[in-house]
Amino acid sequence: MTSARSGAEGVKTYLRELLRQCRARICPTEPASHGPARRRPGISQEHTAVLLGCSTRWYATLESGRMQNPTTEFLESVAKVLRMNHQERQALFLYALGQLPPLTSGFGTTPHPDWNAFVERQRQPACIYSRTWDLVAANADYLDLLFGNAQGGVAGLPERNVLRWVLLNDEVRTTLVNWRTDWALPMLSELRAAIATSPECQALMALLHGLLIDPVVRELWNGGSSPRTHPDGMNRVIRHPRRGDVEFTILAASLMHPRDLRFVTLITSE
Structure with a gap:
C-alpha cells in the first residue's frame, strides 16, 4: 500500500514539474494587471488559466495532481497553451490521465530522418506507412x-x-495470391478497426468512400468482417513476374513518434 501511495504521489510530482517547466519558458505578453511584477520566469497559474478560459482554482487543481479524470479536450488545450512538443504532450496525458493521448496530425506525421535510412538498409522488403x-x-x-x-x-x-x-488495381488482384481471402478481407477489417479507433478522422472516411466506389470492394465491405485489426504475423504470397511465387511473413510495429506511422517488413524465405 505504501509503495502504491508513493508511486501515485510521484506521478503528481512529475505532473507538477512538467507544467511548471512549460509555464516557465513562456514569456508573458502582458504586464501583471495587479500586484507586484512576477519575479519567476514565464507565466503564472493565473495567466495560464486566463489563456485556457477557466478559473485559476480549476487549473491549479490539475497542476497539483488533484484533478480526477480531466477531459481530453482540457488536456489538449493545456498542451496547446503551454506549447508542448509531442513528448511533453504524451507525458501530460500519462501523468494526468494514465493513458496516451489520442492520435492527431497536429503534432506531425513525418518520422525522424534516420528512419528513412533504416528502411533503406533492411535486407528484407520494408516500408513505413x-x-x-x-x-x-x-x-x-x-x-x-x-x-x-x-x-x-x-x-x-x-x-x-x-x-x-x-x-482497386485489377492487375494486382491477379498477382496477390488468394486476393479476396488473404488480402482484401483482412485489409478491410484493418480499415474498420482504424475507423473505430479514430471515427473523427476525415482522411480515413475519404479513403473508405473512395474504395466503396468499386463494386467488388463494396460487396466485400458489406459482406461482414473478421476480427483482424493489424497485419502482424500474417503469411502471404505474391506472384512476382520475375521471381515467381514469393512467400513471406508480415511483421508490423508502430513508431513511437509519430504514433500513427507503422513500420512493416516482409520476411521472405528467399
Missing part, C-alpha cells in the same frame, strides 16, 4: 515486390496508398 496507408518510406525490395517497380522510389509510384493499390 501512415494510419491511412499512405507510404512514407520504402526500400527498393518492397517497391519491386508489391508495386513491380522500384525506379523513382516512393515519389515515382503511380499510387502511394497501399490500400488503394491492393484493393
